[in-house]
Amino acid sequence: MTGEPRIGDAYGELLRDALAVATGVGPRPLAGGRLPRPVIEVIERDDGLINGVPAAHYLDGPQDWQPHDHRAVDRVRGDTLDIGVGAGRIALLLQARGVPVTGLDVSPGALQVCRRRGVRDLVHGTVDAHAASGRRYDTFLLLGNNLGLIEGRERAPAFLAALAAMARPGAQVIAQGTDPYGTRDPVHTGYHEDNRRRGRLGGQLRLRLRYRELGTPWFDYLVCSPDELAELVSGSEWRLAEVDDRDAPYYLATLRLSA
Amino acid sequence: MTGEPRIGDAYGELLRDALAVATGVGPRPLAGGRLPRPVIEVIERDDGLINGVPAAHYLDGPQDWQPHDHRAVDRVRGDTLDIGVGAGRIALLLQARGVPVTGLDVSPGALQVCRRRGVRDLVHGTVDAHAASGRRYDTFLLLGNNLGLIEGRERAPAFLAALAAMARPGAQVIAQGTDPYGTRDPVHTGYHEDNRRRGRLGGQLRLRLRYRELGTPWFDYLVCSPDELAELVSGSEWRLAEVDDRDAPYYLATLRLSA
Numbered sequence: 470m471t472g473e474p475r476i477g478d479a480y481g482e483l484l485r486d487a488l489a490v491a492t493g494v495g496p497r498p499l500a501g502g503r504l505p506r507p508v509i510e511v512i513e514r515d516d517g518l519i520n521g522v523p524a525a526h527y528l529d530g531p532q533d534w535q536p537h538d539h540r541a542v543d544r545v546r547g548d549t550l551d552i553g554v555g556a557g558r559i560a561l562l563l564q565a566r567g568v569p570v571t572g573l574d575v576s577p578g579a580l581q582v583c584r585r586r587g588v589r590d591l592v593h594g595t596v597d598a599h600a601a602s603g604r605r606y607d608t609f610l611l612l613g614n615n616l617g618l619i620e621g622r623e624r625a626p627a628f629l630a631a632l633a634a635m636a637r638p639g640a641q642v643i644a645q646g647t648d649p650y651g652t653r654d655p656v657h658t659g660y661h662e663d664n665r666r667r668g669r670l671g672g673q674l675r676l677r678l679r680y681r682e683l684g685t686p687w688f689d690y691l692v693c694s695p696d697e698l699a700e701l702v703s704g705s706e707w708r709l710a711e712v713d714d715r716d717a718p719y720y721l722a723t724l725r726l727s728a
Numbered sequence: 729m730t731g732e733p734r735i736g737d738a739y740g741e742l743l744r745d746a747l748a749v750a751t752g753v754g755p756r757p758l759a760g761g762r763l764p765r766p767v768i769e770v771i772e773r774d775d776g777l778i779n780g781v782p783a784a785h786y787l788d789g790p791q792d793w794q795p796h797d798h799r800a801v802d803r804v805r806g807d808t809l810d811i812g813v814g815a816g817r818i819a820l821l822l823q824a825r826g827v828p829v830t831g832l833d834v835s836p837g838a839l840q841v842c843r844r845r846g847v848r849d850l851v852h853g854t855v856d857a858h859a860a861s862g863r864r865y866d867t868f869l870l871l872g873n874n875l876g877l878i879e880g881r882e883r884a885p886a887f888l889a890a891l892a893a894m895a896r897p898g899a900q901v902i903a904q905g906t907d908p909y910g911t912r913d914p915v916h917t918g919y920h921e922d923n924r925r926r927g928r929l930g931g932q933l934r935l936r937l938r939y940r941e942l943g944t945p946w947f948d949y950l951v952c953s954p955d956e957l958a959e960l961v962s963g964s965e966w967r968l969a970e971v972d973d974r975d976a977p978y979y980l981a982t983l984r985l986s987a
Contacts, residue, residue, distance in 0.1 A: 472936075
């Protein structure tokens with residue numbers, strides 16, 4: 470056997486189990502069929518780096534959020550598209566505030582978890598597919614590091630164009646990113662250098678998620694500096710209007726439609 | 729890139745980080761260089777199953793142990809070899825009770841963690857290598873599921889012979905195992921069937937441990953029923969004297985030198 474996972478909705482499965490653990494409803498993961506075990510998301514990078522991250526944070530209520538999440542939701546106005554809605558923690562708060570919010574995700578399991586938790590307006594798919602629906606928004610959210618969905622130089626123009634196609638006049642994108650270049654850990658700096666040698670952005674991570682027997686295909690996920698983001702945005706329908714880096718290395722970037 | 733880890737002392741590195749988190753001394757793992765992250769052991773099985781397990785349990789004090797661990801240490805007498813000493817949780821309790829205990833591990837990092845935590849008598853290596861040292865013991869401990877180190881039908885005779893070579897008259901082995909056959913989860917029952925088709929014991933897991941950029945080579949680790957254990961022990965210098973399965977599916981097996 471090869472140790473390779475079966476391709477499937479690893480992310481949805483892990484959210485489903487995390488919800489079962491959080492609510493006590495439904496089958497929960499057990500060690501030896503007896504002792505509760507926490508739900509851990511395994512994130513593999515293509516250079517062999519691996520990290521396990523407890524999944525409970527996807528269901529965190531506002532009291533457990535990072536400060537930048539609060540500042541992000543306070544900037545929301547109008548019809549809002551929560552891109553990569555996950556388990557719906559952001560969408561649920563917005564709904565409670567009376568904001569019309571649509572949750573978008575490529576994971577069917579994530580959408581099921583959102584539905585069970587009470588998120589009302591949910592769409593399965595990518596931003597490109599959703600752009601064809603004719604729906605229009607005033608705010609696009611990319612929180613929980615989901616600025617990463619812009620992937621890199623190749624994908625960014627189409628990604629930003631899809632958002633522009635769904636944008637009402639005066640629309641904004643609020644995206645949370647992480648500046649990856651503060652580290653001196655050779656595991657990361659070496660990876661950044663290898664990336665650049667191959668014509669990629671330093672923090673253009675090639676990842677897959679794994680949970681139990683399932684794994685996603687490998688995908689690019691971008692961790693970039695605000696300067697790199699400015700470069701990616703230039704030439705698009707958007708301009709980088711503001712960067713709030715009060716929680717550096719985490720930051721909130723606000724894009725606005727150019728004129 | 730292939731996503732393959734670099735072969736190294738993954739287990740030792742993870743214990744070192746777990747100790748840093750527990751004590752607040754030394755560099756600790758951070759997300760984005762800022763937020764503390766728990767130390768997670770990643771365990772891969774050769775069919776693609778993966779599990780992340782928080783590493784903190786390796787440093788648990790007796791108040792957090794499972795009941796079978798307490799019953800195991802209460803059975804200890806005489807010079808004791810703690811096989812797969814890990815971060816030393818069992819050895820530290822025995823030392824405190826005045827039991828002469830030697831900690832054995834193949835992981836140099838694990839032994840460093842043991843030393844820092846105060847375990848005094850430590851040996852690097854396998855039971856085979858240590859058997860050549862001339863040291864003799866009255867009790868051999870295989871706790872924390874370390875009955876698994878018996879691996880399977882091929883390895884068991886040599887493993888048990890190495891213990892017998894180090895055994896004083898009347899010596900005992902106290903081994904903690906887990907009966908794997910109570911589950912109906914197809915991820916496990918299918919694996920058991922595949923194993924049997926290949927002439928292996930059903931719960932003869934092929935695993936590797938991963939932590940950050942490091943991974944161990946693939947190795948066999950046995951999860952077996954008491955009946956299977958009896959079969960492995962028969963014909964060796966040992967006999968299966970008792971099985972305590974009060975915490976089923978976990979059990980404590982006691983082996984004694986035959987006649």
